[in-house]
Amino acid sequence: MVRLKSVQIDILTLFPEMFQGPFTESILQRAVERGLVRVDIHNIRDFTHDRHHTADDYAYGGGAGMVLKPEPIFEAVDKIKESQAPNGGDLAVILLTPQGRLFEQKVAQELAVQRHLVLICGRYEGVDERVREHLASDEVSIGDYVLSGGELAAMVVVEAVVRLLPGVLGSEASARDDSHASGLLEYPQYTRPELYRGWAVPEVLLSGNHAQIARWRRQQAILRTLARRPELLERVELSLEDRQLIDSTRL
Ligand code: 9D3
Secondary structure, eight states: OOOOOOEEEEEEESOGGGGTTGGGSHHHHHHHHTTSEEEEEEEGGGGOOSTTOOOEEEOTTOOSSEEEOHHHHHHHHHHHHHHTGGGTOOOEEEEEEEEEEEOOHHHHHHHTTOSEEEEEEOOTTEEOHHHHHHTOSEEEEOOSSOOSSSHHHHHHHHHHHHTTSTTTSOHHHHHHHHHHTTSSOOOOOOOSOSEETTEEOOGGGGSOOHHHHHHHHHHHHHHHHHHHOHHHHTTSOOOHHHHHHHHHHHO
16 A cells, blocks of 8 residues: 655644634545644744734835734744754745735646645735745735735635645545546536426436537537636647537637
8 A cells, every 4th residue: 555645734824713614624624634634823923022922013114004024934934844854844835925926726736746835824015025035935826806814815725735635535536627627617517307497407418328428518618618718728638629619609
């Protein structure tokens, strides 16, 4: 029996309580129980030394809003590194920030091969630039909309990465995911009843003709992608039949 690798994820945040709900959810919980991943949440405030546990301060040069101080963040990462030293000490430090590179499935796959991830959640108006420059190995954004901080983004990253780890999903689900990694949007799905409020399930799906069903699904996936996310089609490998379908909708 081949032993599956275990991944360590450390999260630095000013709001550790935010992670309680989502991280006790089924898939992640099961992965933790199976020893495939370990997630430790650290309060940045615990790495301050002053009486008031100051984690942020005014911006040099003025302006509204506070900036996260560098010292607690550097010290937290130092301590995490020390505690993991036997593990080779190789770690990816990812700053969640609106200025990061866009988080896509490709990025999740890239992160899923790492042994140790440290996710830093920014808050307020930003994080001292030296964290970016001298600590972070990567900066990630989950999309072009404004959140109040990096916490929800970190949860998104953890969920997307953990479900890619070998042994986390059942083999059935992972095989299904592979086949859906076609780069197309999904085809329409139906279940019983065959007729609901007068709306019928497409005849072909009841035919039992598996080749015809597969063709119909491929066509639907392509037409749907063409209508809603045409830019995705540029990255998809298309057959002659696929191309003819696309061309016929453009005439
Ligand atoms: C002055 C505030 N900003 C201009 C609109 C910049 C800003 C800084 C910090 C905006 C949001 C935040 C907090 N957000 C994150 O830390 C964040 C985030 C996001 O807001 N959207 C998508 N992905 C991410 S990852 C981290």
